[in-house]
Amino acid sequence: DAGVIQSPRHEVTEMGQEVTLRCKPISGHDYLFWYRQTMMRGLELLIYFNNNVPIDDSGMPEDRFSAKMPNASFSTLKIQPSEPRDSAVYFCASSRDTNQPQHFGDGTRLSIL
Amino acid sequence: GNSVTQMEGPVTLSEEAFLTINCTYTATGYPSLFWYVQYPGEGLQLLLKATKADDKGSNKGFEATYRKETTSFHLEKGSVQVSDSAVYFCALSEYNFNKFYFGSGTKLNVKP
Numbered sequence: 237d238a239g240v241i242q243s244p245r246h247e248v249t250e251m252g253q254e255v256t257l258r259c260k261p262i263s264g265h266d267y268l269f270w271y272r273q274t275m276m277r278g279l280e281l282l283i284y285f286n287n288n289v290p291i292d293d294s295g296m297p298e299d300r301f302s303a304k305m306p307n308a309s310f311s312t313l314k315i316q317p318s319e320p321r322d323s324a325v326y327f328c329a330s331s332r333d334t335n336q337p338q339h340f341g342d343g344t345r346l347s348i349l
Numbered sequence: 350g351n352s353v354t355q356m357e358g359p360v361t362l363s364e365e366a367f368l369t370i371n372c373t374y375t376a377t378g379y380p381s382l383f384w385y386v387q388y389p390g391e392g393l394q395l396l397l398k399a400t401k402a403d404d405k406g407s408n409k410g411f412e413a414t415y416r417k418e419t420t421s422f423h424l425e426k427g428s429v430q431v432s433d434s435a436v437y438f439c440a441l442s443e444y445n446f447n448k449f450y451f452g453s454g455t456k457l458n459v460k461p
Contacts, residue, residue: 240392269449278451278453278454279393279438279451279453279454281449281451284449327392327393329392329393334442334443334449335381335400335442337383337385337395337398338393338395338449339395340385340392340393340394341392342390342391342392343391343392
């Protein structure tokens with residue numbers, strides 16, 4: 237079975253540029269989650285979707301961050317404009333329902349110079 | 350509010366030592382509890398889970414028992430290996446409240 241697929245694996249860009257991270261969840265999973273992981277703040281839930289609808293975006297740091305899920309097999313997390321403090325590893329995860337474990341992708345390591 | 354608290358690391362052990370990583374939680378309902386493991390450069394992977402009080406989750410020699418009376422879900426392994434070196438996360442989900450919480454992670458270093 238294919239797991240959660242994230243792209244790109246690594247992204248290095250300059251401050252001010254737009255960054256788009258992509259995620260393909262496991263087929264049949266109704267929940268999709270975006271996390272950010274840093275040494276300082278650990279693992280933070282940014283937003284999650286149920287059946288393509290955003291349910292809780294209270295973890296999105298500010299208006300520069302936006303996430304979409306246009307269909308059941310694809311989601312994006314966009315940062316515009318990017319800043320050096322956005323540098324982190326961003327994970328996407330999916331699950332069948334809220335009582336089931338989440339399956340994580342391998343993450344996107346983002347560096348903003 | 351709901352939360353998960355786990356012991357700070359890093360934890361450094363010699364091979365074949367006994368491992369305990371403490372995890373306690375607060376929850377308003379009846380959460381499911383999980384342990385995840387993260388190896389360097391990878392995402393989190395489910396290690397084990399328990400969905401109700403007194404359940405014991407186990408996998409790869411690791412065990413954790415859902416203790417409602419002490420609101421704990423401590424991770425244990427009788428004999429660790431170098432390959433167990435990773436970061437371990439305790440987590441809970443509350444079905445009725447659509448809430449998910451991860452602990453801060455505990456780094457385990459196992460020396461040969």
